[in-house]
Amino acid sequence: MACIKGVPHPFPYQGSKRQLASYILSCMPDGINVLYEPFAGSAAITIAAAYKNKARRYVINDLHTPIANLWNEIINNPERLCKKYESLWNAQKKQGRSYYDFIRTCFNEKGSSHHFLYLLARCVKGTVRYNRNGEFNNSPDNRRLGMKPENMRNNLANISAILKGRVTVCCNDYKEILAKSRKGDLIYMDPPYQGVCNVRNHRYCQSVDFDEFCEQLFLLNRKKIDFIVSYDGRTGNKVHGKELPSDLNLQRIELKVGRSAQATLLGRTDYTYESLYVSKSIADKRSILPSNYLEAEELPLFCGLP
Ligand SMILES: C[S@@+](CC[C@H](N)C(=O)[O-])C[C@H]1O[C@@H](n2cnc3c(N)ncnc32)[C@H](O)[C@@H]1O
Numbered sequence: 001m002a003c004i005k006g007v008p009h010p011f012p013y014q015g016s017k018r019q020l021a022s023y024i025l026s027c028m029p030d031g032i033n034v035l036y037e038p039f040a041g042s043a044a045i046t047i048a049a050a051y052k053n054k055a056r057r058y059v060i061n062d063l064h065t066p067i068a069n070l071w072n073e074i075i076n077n078p079e080r081l082c083k084k085y086e087s088l089w090n091a092q093k094k095q096g097r098s099y100y101d102f103i104r105t106c107f108n109e110k111g112s113s114h115h116f117l118y119l120l121a122r123c124v125k126g127t128v129r130y131n132r133n134g135e136f137n138n139s140p141d142n143r144r145l146g147m148k149p150e151n152m153r154n155n156l157a158n159i160s161a162i163l164k165g166r167v168t169v170c171c172n173d174y175k176e177i178l179a180k181s182r183k184g185d186l187i188y189m190d191p192p193y194q195g196v197c198n199v200r201n202h203r204y205c206q207s208v209d210f211d212e213f214c215e216q217l218f219l220l221n222r223k224k225i226d227f228i229v230s231y232d233g234r235t236g237n238k239v240h241g242k243e244l245p246s247d248l249n250l251q252r253i254e255l256k257v258g259r260s261a262q263a264t265l266l267g268r269t270d271y272t273y274e275s276l277y278v279s280k281s282i283a284d285k286r287s288i289l290p291s292n293y294l295e296a297e298e299l300p301l302f303c304g305l306p
Pocket of ligand 1: 014016017040042043044061063064067172175190191192193207208
């Protein structure tokens, strides 16, 4: 799988759709008014779409306050954020693991965006994880120091240049964002994996209830609003989570995202596939590739459609 060449990226984030962005963008209709990303995380789809000028305006939303705050800083004050990141990044070289722990404590006390950016750049698998007291508790990945300050500066400056003046950042539950959408907009949804959220993670995310989520999709169908959903998938024959109901009339596409590391360790070659669901309103406009089991890197950017 390949990322779209030239598209800047801000920080590693578990579940990032950066490597699938090329295919997901190819499913989007032309002339989008507002592109909403209600479960934004690292906003990989918004950044790629803005880079390719897919929409007039963009809305980045995430219920997790530090993510929304970080997005506001990236867009409005990228240089200020980079200077602070640079001083954290340089200081860590002299102090090792204890420095990461110190920054983690600072973040847990104050919630500052530069501390959060540093933790995301350094923590294992870019995973935001909290203990039952609501404290960020993920460990550092000791194999790397995190994105170099000069690369971070380039990435954040480019993201700010692409998005400033045409993006709104929100920190709401996804349902409030969906309620704002109108015909002509497009909503890209990547909710947390089913079963991932639990009450212990209350500060990070609230579980997205499956039935409630389906009801929201029914409402969007009724309002004829275009939407695309990334929702679980499978590794080999092992299916993760429930499929979305067939009466939503969605087109389901399986994207091959890579080889399962766990299966490789066990001497097998299972692949992981992610499901992508495209609303009927879009499928009616563009005949999306009907085949399953597609490899993202093999897909043409615009599905060969006019
Ligand atoms: C799988 S991640 C999205 C990753 C994203 N597609 C990317 O490229 O980085 C899901 C995100 O949804 C957020 N989230 C969880 N529950 C939410 C809710 N009820 N409303 C809005 N955002 C929510 C989480 O904080 C998390 O950042």
